Amino acid sequence: MSATVLLNVDAADAHEDVRAWRDALLERLSAGHRLVTLYGAPHPEGVRVTAVVQDDAGELRASRAVVSAATGFHTLSHDIPGAHVFERELHEQHAVRIADHPWLKPVRFERGGGVSVDEYPFYAMRGKETHEVQVGPIHAGVIEPGAFRFLCHGELVHHLEIHLGYQHRGVERLLLQRDPRALAPLVEQIAGDSSVAHTWAYAAALEALTAHDASEHDLTRAVMLELERVAMHLAGLGGLATDVGFTQAASTYARLRTAAINGSMALCGSRFGRTAVQPGGSGVALDGATAAELLLRFEALDRDAREIDALFLGARSVRHRLCDTGRVDRYTAAELGLVGMAARASGVALDQRVYCEPWRGQVIATASTGDCMARAELRVRELHSSLDLVRRWLAPAPEWRRSRPQLGALAPSRLVIAVVEGWRGEVVHALETDAAGALTHYKVQDPSLRNWMGLAQAVRNNEISDFPICNKSFDLSYCGNDL
């Protein structure tokens, strides 16, 4: 299961007045709740803003109010810096005025928004020995596009302005144009390296809306989610090894990733876990012989990875490049609202898995230094603990069959929020139905949306030549941000 909350729309802590909503939200946040998401949706009287917070026990709570776009509300970002990107999105998508916001730069330059992605005025810096470097949107490797503008003082990065939106495909609008029960293929492509995390959040939301119990598929989904984590951690470590010029580790991690994704393919027919999660059902088939074969394969993967981990993390040249590079301290990580692996590497113990079956009660692994080394070491630890879990779950040789049940009608007037811990961090899907049970709003949040600012902070006062390893250590999604 995912961390999910299903609310009657009117029962969701609704405030008459936007100021009361804002005050109550700030009170909750200063009392130690964490802001999970904040988004807007069209409403006859303006824009309905919804904030979701989470307490230490993992419980999700929503509060909402209707605002007039012209009046808007006073920014939360001065008190809660992590809210900056939500408010920027709210301003871009719904033209809500956010008074006193420090930086209302569009998040993704949607069409018709007035500003073109090619003509945006970046911050500039003047002075002796200052210069600017523009990288992208097309990068040197075979990766997604996004632009980075470095304001440098000599070799040191004074500030990095991240400029995204090149990948914007209009996902949220498309999600409302089709049968809400048949969205899995589209949801799988929100961020193609996190298909399982996103489809699980979607499926959990839909199962809540149709009162369909899919807990029998929890273990299957957990296996696929952990395999996705293993594969992408291996891909990220391989990228990091490439960027520091350690070719042996780079090529070994790449071939180990092949073993992990071919494991996914044996289970569901896709190396990226496509079709593995179906609303109410599952696209995974497993018999005893395959389970035994996979166990051997993952045992070898674990052993071979450990050998190369020791070489990679122990090499003096690697430590020289990664240690103390791209540091984000715990205070900054918490303040910026970083999530997932990046937050944990800075010492923030945040992992949605501990609130859910079949992980409940697991200890959250964290690192303390918050540098590139911490993120690399944490990914190594996580990939092995994920492999341990997968092997433990496959050991009894479970029999799994594919099923795609037809889900019934969606409950009317409901708001459902589903949160799944993908390999980057928490994936949040918020769905809302009207009085007739039609899906009226679909909010998607990839962890990258919040973590890009972490990267911008990490590279400050680092050499510009260290940017590639900083970027790879965060390993964020462009299309997940741009939707």
Added chain:
Amino acid sequence: MFKNLAARRSQGTQFIRDLRAARPTGFRGRPRLDATPCGDGCTACREVCPTEAITLAPLTLDLGRCTFCAACELACPAEKLHFSNDPRMGAADTQGLLVREGDEPKAIAASLHRLFGRSVRLRQVSAGGCNACELELNATVNVNFDLQRYGIDWVASPRHADGLVVTGPISANMARALQLAWDAMPAPKFVIAVGACAISGGLFREGAETERAFLGTVAPVVYVPGCPVHPLTFAHALLDAMGR
């Protein structure tokens, strides 16, 4: 140093000796459509397809649109559609992407051989790609697939490239950068469209945020289907086109 050599030894070699013969276990690849007659007026497969890849009478599946979600396979009461693990799906034109009842894979004509000889350098541009095709294209040069042994490699600059490999449905915000990359490439040059998104727009073809005019002005010489593309599908298509 000795530790590195020991690791090198214990890790062994994993390259696929014959890419042409490899058939990935469990892979959902080239569909096979039986010639069994359809039930009267049955449209089950067409209705469940998220990208309108299926047309009926005769049953035809457009690989350029297919996301390999297998919904049609499950929906068909006559079990006419079956996704095999055959990775050979590339084509030289959009007609070649249509799979009909009883069709077998056909090799692509060696269109690149005369101008580019035995080696091509490729510049990849993702224009709204979801990072799955991008990861698979990266995998074409990992130690398993090792396409570099056939003279195929990825380059950083469009100035160094013979071919432009496009992934993604071409988001409006990337249309200009894509055109600039193409303009920067020296002739002779060619375009390869990879994945359902690039070939047809895929699930995003009706979206208001794509701008696909580029592929209207420059027709790809090779289409490589997949969602995402499998490295072997890419290998077959490229090796065919290079006449290798």
